[in-house]
Amino acid sequence: MAKAVRAEPEPELEVPVPVRGPERGPIKLRVNGEKHELWVEPRRTLLDALRDDLGLTGAKKGCDEGTCGTCTVLLDGKPIYACLRLAIECEGHEITTIEGLAQGGELHPVQRAFIEEDALQCGFCTPGQILSVKALLDENPNPTEEDVRRAVSGNLCRCGAYPHIVRAALRAAKGLAERPGR
Amino acid sequence: MKRFRYARPERLEAALRLLREPGAKALAGGTDLLTELKARTQEPELLVSVQGLQEPGLRGVREDERFVRIGALTTLRELEAHPLVRDKLPILAQAAQTVAMPQIRHVGTVGGNLMQQVRCWYYRHPFVRCWLKGGEECYAEEGLNHRHAIFGTSPCIAVHPSDLAPALIALDAQARVVGPDVEGELALEELYRLPDERSRARTVLGPADLILEILVPKPSEPTRVRGVYLKAMERATWSFAVVSVAARLSFEPGSEGVRARVGDARLVLGGVAGKPWRARDAEAALRGSPLTDEAIERAAEAAVAGAQPRAHNAYKIELTRALVKRALRSLLPP
């Protein structure tokens, strides 16, 4: 049952909680396996931190309000919108951007598949699309077409590369599956 | 975005204390709040992140004898994928799957989804100062109200956008709340209110109140309960509901197939009112009678009786009727 109560003030706590900002202060981010210390205000979004403070411009600012998907990055391996996340909230998490995908000059299989299937035109949404597909394949190496559509349903492509994106994802899955040692 | 201070307490007491500071606001997944901060429809002085809280029960789904218990910080993705939800609360799993897109489901929380602000295009418009934003008039009432309410009376005719809320109300869920204004367990239905001249708030919670858990009662005879969540959207995915229906029926023992007799009925509509809308007349029409075509027609009519369409949203009545019928038909026991 609901009861409206006027709670008594809590007793003073022993350890005060640090309150940061509103001025700039240090925050620690781990991006593509590298540690960074940034000097930013708490209101800095992860997207602005990546693009303006770290110069990682692969994540794009298409709308800055969670309606386009071009800012998609991975947070602990899961796709998120960097524009709807405060950088300060990402402390202690591992962030992967498109710049962190190719290893040792070798394109990731998803990147290769996007080129081979021509899963892009202007290329602006491409980093986000690729990261959404990568997250899917990490979780589910044998996706159905329906799985792929669900996984990239939060990434708009105004050029309409969708059919090729789906094919690229399935091609990458197949390629990954056929890799020796899997 | 206006500048703010930020704290990330680990203990609930600390969070509650911080939230009592003037201008404080809780931050969970942030996927709705950040859009408000950017649009400056919210300008908190202090953001209290609840993501660092170590309180047991705040994250994840578990069950005890009476309830399936869902932590308020459980993400929508965890919710839709959780075996307990999939097996025991399919209505909720279906609703969770229709929320936004993977990127928001990975971050957005159950509590945040229930507390989200309306999407009215006037409210969210930078050049508009409507009643809900502290202005004088509702722009939608005489303006473009294609997506607005057909039920309920309020100075603001924006609709409540949550998918989880209708599903959870259909499941008779309760919210466990802590804070200075409300504390204890609250029927989820009681959480919501229509804004009125006294208050523009859409819930009974104050700024320092937090939802900790959602408790969903387990049916005593699960085999006789069936439910479904249907959602009409502008496009195939990644849309708020134009109209949604959460329907849950229990069938009386011994009644099978087409002659199955409805025991209890819950029918909750989304996208049609300033809060999740119980179609009580339709529920009453269903109770105690077999789920025949005629009963379904009657219920669908009852669901839209009293609807008050505005200049551009009369189609929602037809849509609601169609969705209710479709939902009920899908619940006929095999």
Add this chain to the structure above:
Amino acid sequence: MAKVVKVQTEFEGRFYEETIVVEGTEVEPWAPEQPLKLVGRPVPRVDGPEKVTGRARFTHDVRLPGMLHGKILRSPHPHARIKRLDTSKAERLPGVRLVLSHQNAPEIPWFRGQTRLFDTTVRYVGDEVACVVADDEETAEEALRLIEVEYEPLPFVVDPERALEPDAPRVHESQPNNLVNGEPEVYERGDVQQGFAEADVVVEGVFRTQTALHNCLETHGSVAHWDGDSLTIWDSTQHVFGVRFQLARALGLPLHKVRVIKRHMGGGFGSKNQAGKYAAIAALAARMTGRPVKIVLDRFEENLATGNRPATIQTLKLGAKRDGTLTAIFHKSILNAGAYAVWAPSASGPTKRLYACPNVRTEDWAVFTNLGPFSAFRAPGYVEGTFALESMMDELAKALGLDPLELRLKNYAEIDPITNKPYTTKGLRQAYERGAQLIGWAERAHTKRARSKGPKRVGFGLASQIWGGSGGPPAYALVKLNPDGTATVVTGTQDIGTGTRTALAQIAAEALSFPLDAVEVELGDTQWGVYAPLSAGSMTLATVGPAVRAAAEDAKKQLLDVAAQLLELPKEGLRVEDGHIATPKGERLPVAEVLRPLGNFQIVGKGARGPNPDDKNVNTFGAQFAQVEVDVETGEVRVEKIVAVHESGRVVNPLTIRSQLYGGVIMGLGYALLERRLDDPRRGLPVTPTLETYKVLTVADVPEIVAEMVDLPDPEANPIGAKGVGEPPIIPTAAAIANAVADALGVRVYELPLSPDRVLAALRGAQAKKDEEEGEEGEAS
């Protein structure tokens, strides 16, 4: 030698008399049957690696040392005079470097003088009022809120029909009737009255199309940087040379002091055909502050101020003989041009030329209103006009009891009805045949019966497409051949995402007989590039491709000259084969080896686009077929399948052309079903300026699309035989879907998008009519 000629050119579906310079680079066209090695192959995009790694640099990504950020204050009123503007508080905010407004900016005319860079009268919600330039975006945004503006609201009009009334508010004082150009544009051939008199059947309808927003994912924006008296602008544009021209004129600079760069661009679709005010403002602000200035619009501004596909109201009347032969067409289109316009799309284009009809009259009324100005949007006018015309053709077929495809073939235009010239190629008949086969047109009655059940109704529809896409002069290219056997193609065109870089690399490598990876293409820079026109009107490849080929052929010729002398062999017997010099004796010597004695030097090949044929029309054609399922309870339209078959001459790259076809169809699908800007008429206020309120399709909305080209190399069109394909695939999509929906329901929706509310309303209307008729019959008996 350069020749100056007056020609009639076609651009974005309209004809223009133009004076152009033509250089006759004589290149023998590739014959249709000539085997080609690279052209016609599905070559992956050459800039793919940049784009998949995040290395591709867009205008948004340009960051310069010391760069400032500009934010624009925009009018919240549809029509107002600025009575007072006080920027002093904003200027005092720490971090603010400059506030630009009419008070301190030069009076630069914009939209051919209809307004100024900063005007004292604002004419739509979103019109530019001032710009804050600050150290960072947050500060600029903060400062915007400190600018005080007192507006005197003026009467406004947003409905074009209302705007045409004599007592309507004037958008521009100088234009009393609110008509763009002061009068409607009228076209007439034959005698329409006579034509309708001769008709056995006349059908008429009024169609409405919505305002559609481009929503390029990369919003419009520029970065401006001065080095002494030289200006460099990075601009998200479809026309680097156009931006150079426009900015030089606006700022009073000589052309050689303005450099415009665009390496990659996140979509344009016509909205980036010209320089935006933000570019001029950035340039001015950079000069005044002495620091680079970046102005990037946010999504909200993008959707208010960067253009749209304007709404139309179209009245269409067709007359035909019993056998289907068209006798007359009348088409009146009212177009909501918004506040400023220097041209206007014509919805009547397809009406004039898609069918052989002797008597045609069209009227295009482009009307000023207090809404955001339109801009070109992928086949401007033709998408809207084709929806009306092809819908009406289906109504005519229904009235005559003819198959819609049969009716179209009955009126097939063998020569162009406007110019009376034959076409170089016209693959429309093939497109109809192939499309009908792929959709199962002949079996559709059976499919409909089998698939329609419960509240679901299945229907089929088709629509045809005609468009320009010939391209034409002037355009130039250089091919710089290096001594190591590599080559750099340089031209001042731009790749707007369509695959221009890749296609030009294929063409150059083909002409040089070099391997593809030995060729690099440099575009999108006015300083290094040679002139090429805007990337619009589906003309880039057909314009620049021949110039590149000519430059490559010229370089190859010089290479053979040089090789002959170095090898002391007669030139006639030498050939280039896959990067080697092949001798009559059967030797194959790598180019690098042959050229080694010359050390570090370069062969420069030059090419220009030659003229189009005088005696023939160059057009593109296509047909699309749609299969839909409509839910009569919810009004939802689900497109199950689209077949798109198009003819645009030679296919240079079947892989990237399929992307173009998919892209056009998907954009057309969104336009047909979903996309619409809504404007509150009481306030002149667009209420859908975000991607949440203005929805575009997601991957989950896309049905099966079968896209094919009728590969008809067109040697008469130009020496590469290719025509444009950027716009054709969006043209017939909405019409085909509308026809399929009408087929499914037995009742037509005359308004786009075909949203559930409209479908339900149409069904209600049909039911009411039926009840009424039955009621009358009841009374009669």
